[in-house]
Amino acid sequence: MILRLAAAAMGTRFELVLAPRDARDEVRLRAAGEAALERVEECDRRYSLFRSDSLVSLVNREACAREVRLDEEAYALFEVCLDAWRASDGAFDLTAGVRCQAPAAQTQQEPGTELDLASDRDDADGAWLRFGPPSRCLAPYRLDPERRTIRLLAPDASLDLGGVAKGFALDQAAAILRENGLGLALFHGGTSSVVALGAPPGSKGWSVRLAATGERLELCDAALSVSAPHGRTLERDGRSLGHIVDPACGASAPLGLSAAVSGPSATLCEVWSTALVVLAARGAHAPGLPTGYAARVSRASLSLPSPALAP
């Protein structure tokens, strides 16, 4: 017996697959599943760029001019993203859409907010980044741990959580399922990000296929996220440009690239799959992923050394 529930959020469809034992169990599972989907909708209301009343829209409207207070959940999420920005040498950046605009903006950076990439690198072989001329990258925003506030650091900056919000929503929703004792479920957001709880009877995990490579994976108590520039494109001067942009130079990552990351958190899988596409476009080696995460970057003409994806 399979129970499928779904909700439209973040411009896509979130779908949850549950396996009730009987009709009585279905009532319980439906309630838990709906609670999880409501959490997704709540994340949409808070983190969507396309809702004028979302927290992200509030930050984009006001945080260039003043500190905006955050609740603990939002603060923690923005902190994770800032950490990922540092760890990826700026390849992952919530302000990527506007970061390419600006030497003028960079000159207005406040003191003490810069990160010197050259000195912060901790790569052993010293060869995994080939940035363009800038050796200093600018923090996209500043968090005040005492006041729990955020301040955007470029005058025209704005945040776009994009896939990260999707991953975060899946993590939050999966936590609700676990709190309610559900150990077997598959939950995806727009098919590019998925969380698997448990494994169907007789298998090692939920079977998931990577569209870019055709590879099949079995996911059990893990998340998986795939980023690919061709996922959303726009036409310019007769060319198709992918939606993933290198924050350092503003260039669109080449179509055909894709990165898949698996690990415990869908939020971090989203973060790192985006970052790896940008790093691959730069021709850079991938940095060390957080413990417990594995990745695969693929393109016909490019093969990057990275840990194997399957657990």
Add this chain to the structure above:
Amino acid sequence: MNRPDRREFLQTGAGGFAFALAPEWLAPPPRASEPLAIGLVGAGRQGRAILGELATLEACRVAAVCDSDGSRLESGARRVQGAQSFASHREMLEKLPALQAVVVATPTHLHRAIVEDALAAKKHVFCEAPLASTVEDCKAIARAARGAGTLFQAGYQARSNPIYQLARSFVRSGVLKDLALLRAQNHKKTSWRTPGSTPERDKELNWHLDSALSLGLEGELGTHQLDAVHWFLGRYPVSVRGTGSIRCFQDGRAMPDTVALEFAFQDGVRLLYSATLANSYEGRFELFAGSNAAVKLAWTAGWMFKEADAPTQGWEVYANRQHFHNDEGITLIADATKLAAQGKLKEGVGLPHTPLYYALEDFVRSVAESKPVACSAADGARTTIVGILAHQAIAQKSEVAIDPALLEDE
């Protein structure tokens, strides 16, 4: 009904509100010297949403979170830095005398005791709506609020919503001409169940499916929309009839998952209301239909649909429009004229904050400035009582008269 000419309309109607409302609702919330210390009672879904909104208000801080359920309390407290946790509101009131205000977001039938205790402890109170599940409790809350010496705001949010404020001045200026019909609905596909870890906990969490405790869809959800209608029209219905049935969720519940009601006003105008858990189409809205135009409000957006023979208003040249099948809606945007002059009209579509934010902001502002609240206990009690009678009409399968004496202040 009055028919204001264009000059009069521009002075008092939409032209007026386009300019006049903007400074107030666009202004940042007031900052008192010390932020208002608030305790939240009830950390369920609504309570957590309240915490999220309060976190962005500079003029207040959440000093305490209270819930009798351990996991909810933990989940709520996790969202607020430095807030103390309590399992009972009495303990919170006793141990935190510096608390200035209490926000009540528990199940409806539990409001009265918490409100009375908080008011007796001289706290300002924001109480989620509906206020109570019995007429007696409504009256008791209104009495307690009247004699408290502190402020009480009922959580009917339409009165704080800038789009509704705009639309209300519109409707009351007579732009719709002869009011013919009102419609409202709340349609969302969901079982409306909350998962519980044990049968006892399940029953407790699903109080809104229990006919003995809950006012059903018409009361728990519908009164928020009813209150908008009452506030717009400045009057209450004189009778209500309705039906309810289970159309989708045959899961052992007795509470209807689909209801339809007809409220009659003294002048013959009818409000047709429906709510269902089986289908989400068109979600939640209220519609005021007159012989010149209809106004449709959907909480974060609003539109006016004009009749072809209705006079053109001067401000319409600035209007942003949206198409809905064969109809064209003029988007209701506060400060439209100014935004149009800046070429930013489209940026004004939709609210910059949630409706809940505005209600809480109004409450905090009222306390800081000792101003009247957006929705008083008496107003909240009146709308809740109409909801209680609507619930009775469905349960009894008969028309129920709404005695005006029942809605009078005691």
